[in-house]
Amino acid sequence: MIAEIGLAALWLAAGLCLLQFIAGAIGARGDEQGPVSALVRPAAIVQALLLVVSFVCLLWVFAVTDLSVALVAANSHADKPLVYRISGAWGNHEGSMLLWVTILGLCSALIASLERRMDARFVKTALAAQGFVALGFFAFLLLSSNPFARLNPPAEFGAGLNPLLQDIGLALHPPTLYVGYVGLSVAFSFVVAGLVTRQAGPELARAMRPWVLAAWISLTLGIAAGSYWAYYELGWGGWWFWDPVENASLMPWLAATALLHSIGVLAARDALRTWTIMLGVVAFSMSMVGTFLVRSGILTSVHAFAVDPERGAFILGLLTIYIGGAFALFALRAGALAEGKRFVALSREGALVFNNVMLSAILAVVLLGTLYPLLSEALGTRVSIGPPYYNPVTAVFAVPMLLVLAVGPLLRWRRDRISRIAAPLVLVGVVLAASVIAVVAFSGAGVLPTIGLALAVTLAVASWLPLMGRNPRRVPLALWGSMLAHFGVAVSLAGMASESAFSTERLVAVRSGDTVEVGPFTATLGAVEPVAGPNWTALEARIAIAGEGVDTVLRPQSRTFTDPPQNTSEAALLTRWNGQLYAILGDAAGEGRWQLRLWWKPFVTLIWYGGVLIALGGLLALLGHLRSGVRRARIGEAIAQRRADRESEAAA
Amino acid sequence: MILAAALLALAAPATPPAIGAGQTVSSAPLADTQLADPVAEAKAQALMEELRCLTCQSQSIADSNAPMAGDMRHQVRSRIAAGEEPEQVRAWLVERYGDYVTFRPGFDWATWPLYALPLLFILVAGVLLFRRIGRGGE
Numbered sequence: 001m002i003a004e005i006g007l008a009a010l011w012l013a014a015g016l017c018l019l020q021f022i023a024g025a026i027g028a029r030g031d032e033q034g035p036v037s038a039l040v041r042p043a044a045i046v047q048a049l050l051l052v053v054s055f056v057c058l059l060w061v062f063a064v065t066d067l068s069v070a071l072v073a074a075n076s077h078a079d080k081p082l083v084y085r086i087s088g089a090w091g092n093h094e095g096s097m098l099l100w101v102t103i104l105g106l107c108s109a110l111i112a113s114l115e116r117r118m119d120a121r122f123v124k125t126a127l128a129a130q131g132f133v134a135l136g137f138f139a140f141l142l143l144s145s146n147p148f149a150r151l152n153p154p155a156e157f158g159a160g161l162n163p164l165l166q167d168i169g170l171a172l173h174p175p176t177l178y179v180g181y182v183g184l185s186v187a188f189s190f191v192v193a194g195l196v197t198r199q200a201g202p203e204l205a206r207a208m209r210p211w212v213l214a215a216w217i218s219l220t221l222g223i224a225a226g227s228y229w230a231y232y233e234l235g236w237g238g239w240w241f242w243d244p245v246e247n248a249s250l251m252p253w254l255a256a257t258a259l260l261h262s263i264g265v266l267a268a269r270d271a272l273r274t275w276t277i278m279l280g281v282v283a284f285s286m287s288m289v290g291t292f293l294v295r296s297g298i299l300t301s302v303h304a305f306a307v308d309p310e311r312g313a314f315i316l317g318l319l320t321i322y323i324g325g326a327f328a329l330f331a332l333r334a335g336a337l338a339e340g341k342r343f344v345a346l347s348r349e350g351a352l353v354f355n356n357v358m359l360s361a362i363l364a365v366v367l368l369g370t371l372y373p374l375l376s377e378a379l380g381t382r383v384s385i386g387p388p389y390y391n392p393v394t395a396v397f398a399v400p401m402l403l404v405l406a407v408g409p410l411l412r413w414r415r416d417r418i419s420r421i422a423a424p425l426v427l428v429g430v431v432l433a434a435s436v437i438a439v440v441a442f443s444g445a446g447v448l449p450t451i452g453l454a455l456a457v458t459l460a461v462a463s464w465l466p467l468m469g470r471n472p473r474r475v476p477l478a479l480w481g482s483m484l485a486h487f488g489v490a491v492s493l494a495g496m497a498s499e500s501a502f503s504t505e506r507l508v509a510v511r512s513g514d515t516v517e518v519g520p521f522t523a524t525l526g527a528v529e530p531v532a533g534p535n536w537t538a539l540e541a542r543i544a545i546a547g548e549g550v551d552t553v554l555r556p557q558s559r560t561f562t563d564p565p566q567n568t569s570e571a572a573l574l575t576r577w578n579g580q581l582y583a584i585l586g587d588a589a590g591e592g593r594w595q596l597r598l599w600w601k602p603f604v605t606l607i608w609y610g611g612v613l614i615a616l617g618g619l620l621a622l623l624g625h626l627r628s629g630v631r632r633a634r635i636g637e638a639i640a641q642r643r644a645d646r647e648s649e650a651a652a
Numbered sequence: 653m654i655l656a657a658a659l660l661a662l663a664a665p666a667t668p669p670a671i672g673a674g675q676t677v678s679s680a681p682l683a684d685t686q687l688a689d690p691v692a693e694a695k696a697q698a699l700m701e702e703l704r705c706l707t708c709q710s711q712s713i714a715d716s717n718a719p720m721a722g723d724m725r726h727q728v729r730s731r732i733a734a735g736e737e738p739e740q741v742r743a744w745l746v747e748r749y750g751d752y753v754t755f756r757p758g759f760d761w762a763t764w765p766l767y768a769l770p771l772l773f774i775l776v777a778g779v780l781l782f783r784r785i786g787r788g789g790e
Binding site: 234238353360361365372376382385387397506507509586589595597 | 685702755
């Protein structure tokens with residue numbers, strides 16, 4: 001019954017989505033006051049409520065393990081702890097697509113209920129665009145990925161969830177990431193509405209900014225969470241693999257980061273109009289490309305794509321319609337947009353444009369590297385593209401970008417002189433030179449880590465330079481946000497460089513009682529004993545860690561799950577202020593010995609702390625912009641009120 | 653990434669499961685044993701991180717539990733220990749398994765766009781911007 005309610009709610013929501021599209025399209029044609037176009041806001045809101053009902057139904061059938069639902073039978077098991085039964089609802093294709101559509105619907109409802117800056121025609125056009133995008137994904141969900149399909153007769157047991165996914169990471173990472181992915185749809189719809197209603201000025205930028213910021217914060221947190229999850233769960237100590245699925249989440253982030261900065265230029269200076277519009281299209285396109293890559297199975301190989309071509313072809317069709325359509329609209333209308341304001345190279349705009357070009361180039365590199373193996377396979381050769389390609393090639397663009405970032409925020413809008421910022425420029429140069437010399441002299445790190453460390457130190461100092469000559473109490477919240485986010489980039493970069501330069505690894509086969517040294521610690525293997533969990537059994541090693549004032553026991557496990565049968569390594573981590581000790585229990589090595597894999601990774605945690613700081617900076621900027629938006633609206637109202645008063649006085 | 657790896661693992665039973673404790677020891681002794689010479693081990697490690705595990709989902713052989721990755725790690729370590737240079741070992745593996753095995757795409761007829769396209773992108777962007785900015789403020 002619950003599954004049928006979920007499916008019915010989904011169909012009803014699809015119907016309302018169609019209404020939202022039609023009503024919005026009528027509104028877009030200029031008939032804002034008509035009876036049909038008045039329906040667009042209610043349709044969007046009720047649609048979102050129905051989607052929430054549908055999603056809750058899915059959570060419910062997973063929570064109670066209703067084995068007559070095909071999706072539950074294929075992906076869940078009654079023996080799993082409740083939190084993993086529930087989060088398992090989106091740990092599969094159909095469930096994650098329902099989450100996608102639900103968030104898309106919620107975005108529509110939020111636009112319908114919150115957007116007050118733009119006029120009614122604009123909002124209706126944006127909702128029509130949002131509805132048009134959602135319709136395609138509704139069709140995909142209902143026609144080829146129904147999450148509520150019944151199984152008759154019901155399965156006796158569920159097939160279970162992949163043990164790698166039985167982790168709190170699954171509860172947090174996909175929803176956060178999806179909010180970011182799908183939140184970018186608002187940027188897309190606003191840009192389309194801006195093109196249709198011919199509004200591409202600072203008002204559009206100010207209206208878009210909170211939405212893009214919110215999506216970007218979520219995307220940042222989702223990527224950081226995913227990276228940490230992969231780091232501790234896969235058991236290989238790596239935090240970024242340049243895996244196509246990771247790239248699929250990085251690409252929208254790069255585009256959204258570029259978009260945020262160009263929105264800043266458009267809002268403040270009315271420059272970069274067409275470029276901002278284009279980035280709005282690109283950002284959400286990257287979300288859809290990512291979804292296509294992950295959901296179509298094309299990533300393993302073009303041959304895997306052929307195994308289930310229906311779904312892949314479906315998403316590819318949607319991609320073509322939406323991205324192609326948006327770019328066609330762009331091509332038709334972009335020429336008609338008045339060109340934005342001009343500026344010289346040495347200006348805040350100039351620095352931000354540089355940042356935008358470099359971010360776009362990195363995006364191009366990642367996209368190329370992700371798609372190239374597929375292209376070359378289609379042409380008959382198989383190549384692999386991994387860190388040895390991505391690291392240096394992205395660094396070629398990232399290093400100049402970060403150097404410009406160190407001084408860009410100090411520049412004035414429109415036009416500036418080098419002599420005005422000579423003092424901070426010298427300071428940045430001295431810090432950079434000193435840190436390069438220090439790293440080279442004391443660490444013997446490789447080329448890229450050396451550059452990374454030196455840049456991180458420089459940027460950590462430079463990110464606070466905009467405070468110079470200001471009263472800190474009068475610094476706008478949004479500026480605090482941007483400084484904090486830039487500082488977060490430095491922190492994260494320091495973690496990446498340090499991990500790659502200073503990690504030490506020990507791979508040993510030891511008996512109980514043997515001691516090995518790893519980094520500043522000694523590790524002594526104690527007993528290796530069986531332990532049992534709710535749906536797994538495991539061998540657990542007790543490893544006593546001593547040194548640097550630490551005296552503790554790490555308990556890495558090698559787990560054996562029954563449904564489905566699979567083994568996983570549960571790493572044990574010791575987190576210190578200056579790094580992490582990472583321990584893995586491997587195979588029995590004969591003669592009572594056990595394989596242990598130990599890493600000391602100095603300052604590795606900075607990678608994720610930096611990610612959190614970046615997101616926090618985004619949050620401060622979001623609050624700052626919302627506050628100044630409210631203030632601006634209030635001032636506008638006051639002026640209008642005063643004018644009305646004066647007019648009525650004059651009339652009297 | 654885990655999500656996809658896990659889903660793919662479920663979909664394709666051919667993917668070997670991770671080896672846990674208690675299973676038989678691989679016949680390749682150097683799969684999980686570091687070389688005594690730290691210089692040679694560092695060379696081997698750097699190379700292993702750039703070689704693809706052929707039975708996994710985009711993992712390097714340094715990052716994989718699959719038996720075949722263990723065999724390949726053994727091969728890499730024993731060849732480096734025998735005095736071969738990492739590039740010789742890589743060439744030997746590429747000869748056996750094709751370009752697919754190395755994560756470091758070379759520069760040849762099949763891979764030149766990987767380096768040419770980013771360059772082209774930056775040139776086009778640079779020219780466009782230069783034309784716009786070159787005409788000066790306002």
